[in-house]
Amino acid sequence: MKQKVIICSAVLCLTLTALMADSDELILHLKFNETNGSQLFRDSSGQGHDARCGGSVRCPAMRDGHGWFRLTADNREWVEIPNQPGLVPEQEMTVSVWIFPANALWQDNRPVKIGGGKIIGKTNARFDGGFVLGTDVKDGLKYTFFPEVWDSSGQRFHFLAGSFAFQEWTHLALTWQTGGQMVGYVNGREVKRIPVSNRPIGSNQNPLRIGIAPWDTNALAFGGGIDDVRIYGRELASNEVQALFRNGREGNNPEPNTPDFPDAPQ
Template identity: 30%
Template sequence: STNALNTSGLVGQWSFDGKQTVWTSSTAATTLDTSGQGNTGTLTNMSQSTSPVVGKIGQALTFDGTDDFVNMGNVNSFERTDQFSYGGWVYWTSDVAGGILAKMDASGGTPTYRGYDVILVNSADAVSPNSAKVHMINTWSTNAMAVLTPTNSMSRNVWKHVFVTYDGSSNVSGIKIYINGVSQTLTTQFNALSATIVNTVNLRIGGRYSGVSTVNAPFPGRIDDVRVYNRVLSTAEIADLYTMGTATVNASTNALNTNGLVGQWSLDGKQTVWTSSSAATTLDTSGNNNTGTLTNMSQSTSVTPGKIGQALSFDGSNDYVNIPDAASLRVGSPNFTFAAWIKPGTVSGCGLDSGPNCIVFNKENSYEWAISNTNKISWAIRNTSPGWAWANSGLTALSGEWTHFVITYNGSNIITYKNGGASTNSQAGNGNVDNTTYQNALRIGARNAPGAATSFFPGSIDDARIYNRALSAGEVATLYNAGR
């Protein structure tokens, strides 16, 4: 959810990505501040099973509109004479007013509603229905500023980027609200701020403070990549932030280990393009154009938070991604590397350790790797030795946990790596992979068996890669660490 754009003056950033959001139990988690300021957020009234969702950029959090919020503590306290900017991506799901970001006293506090916020107001608002609203308040409403974007500038069930800048003038003319990178024409509700807006309550995402474990104006929907700056961002900088969330970039990968990369399927939202609720393709970001077609998958159930960004969830019944045969995928002359993050579900329906198992990758009669019904990882390649036969790596992938596996072959030795470390029972191999006799399509999540797909993978797969060379142990460790 983050990148190097616009870090000058950045004093708070919460991407909510998997690497930054650490669960210590099914209902307890913290989310890291990637600005470097250490303003860690505590997830409150949220659940590991329901709160992490696919975001606009990587992973987001979904808020139930009842009692969910993220608490950052008493940080990012600005005065009415300070310059600052704040906002993020929102996906509003209900016709209910809700706070995106707020450092504001509770109603009935002393004084009432002191602080600042940005909220969405619903269709019942008397001033500007379905809009974004900013408050800067000493005492509501006698010593306060409040402005709103145009009626119906905010809509539900769509991602929108909402960002606020304030120049410290204590006048509404110094407030700008941007939606999707465009500065909005604002309606003024109040313009009479002449005293402090500083308070001692906690900064919150997903609503305003109303008590230690309660929330005022709880937000209904998803929030992603929230940022706070101690300066006024320019129009161009805000456009950059918006574009970062809309451009075709790969949130699941980085520039590491691109030498010899012939196929890479991050399965992120930017690369996985749905043309209907059940039809999609996923792009190959290696540059070799090995686009995959999602088969028997659904936009509502197959898209899931990944280890790095977005992943795909396979039902173990008939789901797979089909990638047509191409010269770039005929690896193993003699070298190759296969890599992916996998999170198996229930594997009891998979085959024995000796195969056939539930497939992660399969290019039938050339190469494949899979998981067995005892959670063991195995592989097969068609070469001189061991020939087209399953070999058990001795490594396991626990159900319900993300694990990174890499399999390398250099023409004489096959090594399987788990979470950056090599297996102790590496197997000897000999000869090139036979890519001539059979030139079948590559599949992720199923076997390309003659006549029909079989051996379906149950679980999630993320950042799948194929190289035409054997990565070194150091490169494998680097690849693993990129997703930790």
């Protein structure tokens, strides 16, 4: 992992760190700021990884600068990016996304049971390479972060960690360093780290899909808001992940008075 040294005031340091993360090895950045009814979602990273609606399904709605993925018993929505070399890094990677989970069973106008789903991923039904970021139910109306990565031998690395609420905007991030660590973050805080193999992330020919299981478009659909999707070709440092959270979705909701983060769990 590349190391950076910055000497600055707290607010200026936050800004510079966010700018570094924006400009350094950004492979994908979907802002979902298109107009409602759009069928093409532009990649602002400059890499040309534009996303389109999956198959013959309806496109997600655009609401206040984010994608809204509607989920009912007879409707699923997702977007996908065709398989392209370099779309999933092999040695180092960071995936960052904002979500507003809203999949629930309602009774008397109250949510009584929530469901998890897959947010973003690129893997196949053999699970011999790639990654997936998802949510799982923790308890009540709380979720837990559920990332998975498969190296080039098909070995799976995963964990369930952290806690976040139903119908609240939440920032999730996952970093990977081959031969090092896989680290998960929820709202800027490290929630889990595990050692990984010396083998790179495995490749596959499937599209990268957002809002559905990448290996099966009939499974594990995500219902709710997805915004500010980013993939970097390196492992961002913890302060860079914290800056992405503190700057808010696409930098529109700065939180300069957020207290310092505690030490990460060991």
